[in-house]
Amino acid sequence: MxxxxxxxxxxxxxxxxxxxxxxxxxxxxxxxxxxxxxxxxxxxxxxxxxxxxxxxxxxxxxxxxxxxxxxxxxxxxxxxxxxxxxxxxxxxxxxxxxxxxxxxxxxxxxxxxxxxxxxxxxxxxxxxxxxxxxxxxxxxxxxxxxxxxxxxxxxxxxxxxxxxxxxxxxxxxxxxxxxxxxxxxxxxxxxxxxxxxxxxxxxxxxxxxxxxxxxxxxxxxxxxxxxxxxxxxxxxxxxxxxxxxxxxxxGGKNPMVVTEDADLDLAVEGALFAGFGTAGQRCTSLGTAIVHESVHGEFLRRFAAATAAAAVGDPTRDVLYGPMLDERFAAAYEKYLGWISGGHRVLGAVGRITADNPRAGFVGDPAAGLFYHPVIVDGVRPGDDLFDHETFGPLVGVTSYGTLDEAIALANAPGYGLSSAIYTTDPKKAFAFRRGIGAGMVSVNNSTSGAEAHLPFGGNGRSxxxxxxxxxxxxxxxxxxxxxNWDYSGRLQKAQIEVAVLPADLTFRL
Structure with missing residues (x-):
């Protein structure tokens, strides 16, 4: 006890x-x-x-x-x-x-x-x-x-x-x-x-x-x-x-921008870990992947395939993630799943993993605990609850953009400011993103999750x-x-009143 x-x-x-x-x-x-x-x-x-x-x-x-x-x-x-x-x-x-x-x-x-x-x-x-x-x-x-x-x-x-x-x-x-x-x-x-x-x-x-x-x-x-x-x-x-x-x-609604020149396999690896590590129950978990329109379809295909292949289940074994932390988080997550609307495209199964709603390759016994499917929701936009609010659980939103300025605006739109990431091979894009993003932490070609003991950790805005x-x-x-202030002159000296000024000739003639 x-x-x-x-x-x-x-x-x-x-x-x-x-x-x-x-x-x-x-x-x-x-x-x-x-x-x-x-x-x-x-x-x-x-x-x-x-x-x-x-x-x-x-x-x-x-x-x-x-x-x-x-x-x-x-x-x-x-x-x-x-x-x-x-x-x-x-x-x-x-x-x-x-x-x-x-x-x-x-x-x-x-x-x-x-x-x-x-x-x-x-x-x-x-x-x-x-x-x-x-x-x-x-x-x-x-x-x-x-x-x-x-x-x-x-x-x-x-x-x-x-x-x-x-x-x-x-x-x-x-x-x-x-x-x-x-x-x-x-x-x-x-x-x-x-x-x-x-x-x-x-x-x-x-x-x-x-x-x-x-x-x-x-x-x-x-x-x-x-x-x-x-x-x-x-x-x-x-x-x-x-x-x-x-x-x-x-909390956080941490964005990951994927540019047209990004290494897509690396971006997918980062999104998988950031979005679904700890079952998405981190303040730094990936909220929305903001992907350039020219690579949006290919990124989504690879991300969905990697998510489907990931091991989920018994946390004592080699899995990407295990259960929800507690029953109250499971209940809250089911509320977030209710934010999915007809305008969204859902990739993969949704909800609790059970015998009636199975996941291929699940590790262990899903009936024993609070296990949920990883969910990818494409087509989220500002104004959607899924885009605007933290969804503490294994859910990642995806949207597209045309210009980097648009991507930065989308990244800042929810009003959180904890963590962020950009995947690019162009240093100019990386530094432009760093200048424009409101997050306290920025990663380039790395996950939104992760901290080191000697680096400042924290956020702004709603974070x-x-x-x-x-x-x-x-x-x-x-x-x-x-x-x-220690005065050892032996008399009262008054700052700003008794300031010593050296004489100077302020006139100057060529």
Missing amino acids: LRSIVDGSPVAAGSRVLDSRNPAHLDDVVAQVVLADPATVTAAARSAHAAQRAWADVPAPVRGQVIANIGALVEANAEALARLVTREIGKPLAESRGEVQEIVDTCRFFLGEGRRLYGQTVPSEMPDKQLFTFREPVGTAMIITAGNFPVAVPSWYLVPALLCGNTVVWKPALYAAASADALYQLFVSAGLPAGVLNLVHADGTETFNGLSQALDEGLVQKVGFTGSTEVGRAIGALCGRHLQSPCLEL GNGSRQSGMWVLDQFTRWQAL
């Missing part, structure tokens, strides 16, 4: 219990989770707030060593953690192993940042005066994460937040509670004092109410959220009332508020700049 952990101890309170089930084998209960109430969420924030000053006083290089310990522990337990992720959310084992490696990479990067939390010395306009800047931790952070990347994405928040001297309350997705608990245990085993990292298992409403109370009490100074655009708006509004700027990483995770850029989310 999994419980919230506050100040290093499991919380006894809570009567509601939720089962975390294996979506590939629904009769397999991975864990039972006791749900916390808003008071527990607030208590966790209170514990973190109380522990923050002492943790910030630990020298940054020493905090960096704790981060190194976390990375070493995760690496030593990598296979067990990856298999737990696959069992709990149905992600293919190869992807789960890559996700765990992402934690290790993140820890290796931020170990060094513990010795590089640099400020600057700044020249003063006054004599006998020095100016300095320092990075200071923001305080206590509330981190709320989704479960499609149940261990990698949390590490993007937790590792830099802790390194910078903040304390954390982490609220993971309930359908990935066992993976979260395992990651929490690895973190605290690396040397974190009690109260520095707190784990809260709660549903969305209870979390929101507990966070609201913690903000009212001044216990939380930063909120990080990965999830839907709708919930992100609500969290952004709540934080705004407290004059805080949250870190919001939200986020411009905050960035990963790399040195995330330090600006978890530190505040403090300026210091």
Whole structure:
């Protein structure tokens, strides 16, 4: 039985219990989770707030060593953690192993940042005066994460937040509670004092109410959220009332432009992985392939053939993708399938994979889990729900274009701005696309999905508020700049009033 952990101890309170089930084998209960109430969420924030000053006083290089310990522990337990992720959310084992490696990479990067939390010395306009800047931790952070990347994405928040001297309350997705608990245990085993990292298992409403109370009490100074655009708006509004700027990483409707000079086989390979990896349940999953009219038919033929041939099924075996993450995502995906209209051309079967709606070459038993057909829908256009909105599942829209300007306009039209890609052999097209696209991330001849630990990750528009995770850029989310001016002249010097000006003859004659 999994419980919230506050100040290093499991919380006894809570009567509601939720089962975390294996979506590939629904009769397999991975864990039972006791749900916390808003008071527990607030208590966790209170514990973190109380522990923050002492943790910030630990020298940054020493905090960096704790981060190194976390990375070493995760690496030593990598296979067990990856298999737990696959069992709990149905992600293919190869992807789960890559996700765990992402934690290790993140820890290796931020170990060094513990010795590089640099400020600057700044020249003063006054004599006998020095100016300095320092990075200071923001305080206590509330981190709320989704479960499609149940261990990698949390590490993007937790590792830099802790390194910078903040304390954390982490609220993971309930359908990935066992993976979260395992990651929490690895973190605290690396040397974190009690109260520095707190784990809260709660549903969305209870979390929101507990966070609201913690903000009212001044216990939380930063909120990080990965999830839907709708919930992100609500969290952004709540934080705004407290004059805080949250870190919001939200949904995506990520475009892939395929130009007339593209390597079509490479583009198809990228579309297959971007559209159907993790069953299309990534914020960076391919939303719409925007294909030049001269190659539209051939691309579609090759893409449909590759999709039909792809292995789908048991995530412990060699498959492109496994089940939906959870029953609620399956239900939402069926709603998205209802957006298909008579003006669209559907390639392949649609809906849940069953004995009555089979998929050739399915790996395993489709009746055991939440498995769905990969769907390609041609002919989507602006104004269609399928074009305008995120469809979290194995569905890719396809449309055509005539000019690159038209392609860029189509790519920007839904208003999301997370990830994007262009397939081309023409550098001019690649750079024109980069200049015109509103996405925070651009790939050339690569998938819309994929991130590296030292590159900024994040989106704009409906995909986020411009905050960035990963790399040195995330330090600006978890530190505040403090300026210091030190006057050792022995008298009061007034900036902008007593500025030394050297005499100059401003007249000049030829």
